[in-house]
Amino acid sequence: MQCKAMISSMLIVSAAMFGTSGAALGDDHKFNFFRQMFGGGKPPGVAPVNNPVYMEECGSCHFPYQPGLLPARSWKKVMAQLEEHFGENAELPSEDAKTLTDYLLKNAADDANFKRSKKIMRTLYPDDTPLRTSETPYLMKKHRQLSPKMVQNNPDVVSISRCKACHKKAETGSFSEREILIPGFGAWED
Ligand code: HEC
Numbered sequence: 001m002q003c004k005a006m007i008s009s010m011l012i013v014s015a016a017m018f019g020t021s022g023a024a025l026g027d028d029h030k031f032n033f034f035r036q037m038f039g040g041g042k043p044p045g046v047a048p049v050n051n052p053v054y055m056e057e058c059g060s061c062h063f064p065y066q067p068g069l070l071p072a073r074s075w076k077k078v079m080a081q082l083e084e085h086f087g088e089n090a091e092l093p094s095e096d097a098k099t100l101t102d103y104l105l106k107n108a109a110d111d112a113n114f115k116r117s118k119k120i121m122r123t124l125y126p127d128d129t130p131l132r133t134s135e136t137p138y139l140m141k142k143h144r145q146l147s148p149k150m151v152q153n154n155p156d157v158v159s160i161s162r163c164k165a166c167h168k169k170a171e172t173g174s175f176s177e178r179e180i181l182i183p184g185f186g187a188w189e190d
């Protein structure tokens, strides 16, 4: 009898402890997750790529554009026409294509909880399906002060699609102004 009461009171106490420490752990966990992932600083503008197959297959010809830079409907379209991909054949074995499509759709801008992804989505019409991250209204507006001298006629840039030519930390998902260096022109002063 006494033993039973003790056990049940222990259960109540441990449940209470578990409850509170569980909640506290939840917050700590989130904090540590961001700290570990982003080295103590703010989370970046878009989630960094964390899929090695994507890094390899979609980062061999150009900067591996983060999934959070385009809506799912755009990625679907890009992945459905890889054999005619911006003038190149980027076809993949169907298994890889499926894996990468899944990865892109799961991490697309639509539901991403990152600042730039949200802005990209907010400025896009519902039936707008850009094939280029650089042709989303948000990025077109951000880049509108760049001159042809800085991009097309700049031998170290050539295309606005070469994000890394100017955004020195693009691979980490960060595109902040402080990290912009335009080859031949230097730091960006707005
Ligand atoms: C064989 C080379 C090659 C491979 C492999 C390749 N691409 Fe591309 N991709 C290109 C070229 C060329 C362009 C046009 C670049 C330019 O205009 O400067 C391009 C452009 C793009 C763009 C538009 C650029 C922008 O401004 O946003 C996206 C998005 C893109 N590729 C996604 C992918 C994805 C996803 C994969 C992997 C499934 C992939 N690419 C693999 C050659 C390739």
Ligand code: HEC
Binding pocket: 045, 069, 116, 133, 134, 139, 142, 143, 146, 150, 151, 157, 159, 160, 161, 162, 163, 164, 165, 166, 167, 175, 176, 177, 180, 182, 188, 190
């Ligand atoms: C020729 C250099 C150059 C290239 C190439 C370039 N950018 Fe930019 N980007 C800039 C400049 C300059 C700004 C403007 C910063 C400002 O004044 O807000 C900017 C702004 C941005 C911003 C907003 C940052 C902010 O703090 O407001 C994002 C996001 C961005 N670029 C993403 C990209 C992506 C993705 C690509 C590749 C598809 C790309 N950029 C290619 C120069 C470049």
